Amino acid sequence: DAKTTQPTSMDCAEGRAANLPCNHSTISGNEYVYWYRQIHSQGPQYIIHGLKNNETNEMASLIITEDRKSSTLILPHATLRDTAVYYCIVSVNQAGTALIFGKGTTLSVSS
Amino acid sequence: DAGVIQSPRHEVTEMGQEVTLRCKPISGHNSLFWYRQTMMRGLELLIYFNNNVPIDDSGMPEDRFSAKMPNASFSTLKIQPSEPRDSAVYFCASSLTSRGAVNEQYFGPGTRLTVT
Numbered sequence A: 001d002a003k004t005t006q007p008t009s010m011d012c013a014e015g016r017a018a019n020l021p022c023n024h025s026t027i028s029g030n031e032y033v034y035w036y037r038q039i040h041s042q043g044p045q046y047i048i049h050g051l052k053n054n055e056t057n058e059m060a061s062l063i064i065t066e067d068r069k070s071s072t073l074i075l076p077h078a079t080l081r082d083t084a085v086y087y088c089i090v091s092v093n094q095a096g097t098a099l100i101f102g103k104g105t106t107l108s109v110s111s
Numbered sequence B: 001d002a003g004v005i006q007s008p009r010h011e012v013t014e015m016g017q018e019v020t021l022r023c024k025p026i027s028g029h030n031s032l033f034w035y036r037q038t039m040m041r042g043l044e045l046l047i048y049f050n051n052n053v054p055i056d057d058s059g060m061p062e063d064r065f066s067a068k069m070p071n072a073s074f075s076t077l078k079i080q081p082s083e084p085r086d087s088a089v090y091f092c093a094s095s096l097t098s099r100g101a102v103n104e105q106y107f108g109p110g111t112r113l114t115v116t
Helices: none
Strands: A009-013 A018-023 A031-038 A045-050 A061-064 A070-075 A084-092 A105-110 B005-007 B010-013 B019-024 B031-038 B042-050 B053-056 B065-071 B074-079 B088-095 B111-115
Touching: A009 A018, A018 A031, A018 A084, A018 A105, A031 A061, A045 A061, A045 A070, A070 A084, B005 B088, B010 B019, B019 B088, B019 B111, B031 B074, B042 B065, B042 B074, B053 B065, B074 B088
Parallel strands: A009 A105, B010 B111
Antiparallel strands: A018 A070, A031 A045, A031 A084, A061 A070, A084 A105, B005 B019, B019 B074, B031 B042, B031 B088, B042 B053, B065 B074, B088 B111
């Protein structure tokens, strides 16, 4: 079973920030939070990951609460191309380790 | 880099036939993963390899499924005999295992399998 809980779906207006929440209350000390997304008919794509500090890259920002029991992925200026299923995954930060995907959040960005 | 390459992209076969899906990981990557995605069950991990060695095949649904990785640049997922419930999109992904590397998996475009 996935170790995370995400809303089934969310809507966002184009140009606005999309904030996608994730609960991971049973996360272990050595586990990271990963975010992937899957655009329709494509394979999943890595977005960002973090341990306890907030992280930012060219795609998104990741905010992790101090107790690490939840996090939020932020797409600062959503576009129509950001419409996708977003997966929040908890895993050790070791390449070659399996990722367990849950149901994810379907984000719909509209104009 | 061409990314992860999967073939065929679409496969339609009749129940009872053997199906072989192929995957070429990104050059230099030494971990390879096979996933299956359906509407009902979502994205499921079937099996993964590190340095061509199968590490965990607990996700393989039954003995009809088998996977091999004869070398670092090629893997196959075989279903024999195929059944209608095997209809799904099968994804292959690869990653680089090295000290300090991020657990970032690169996915192929998938093979859409339809078993009639």
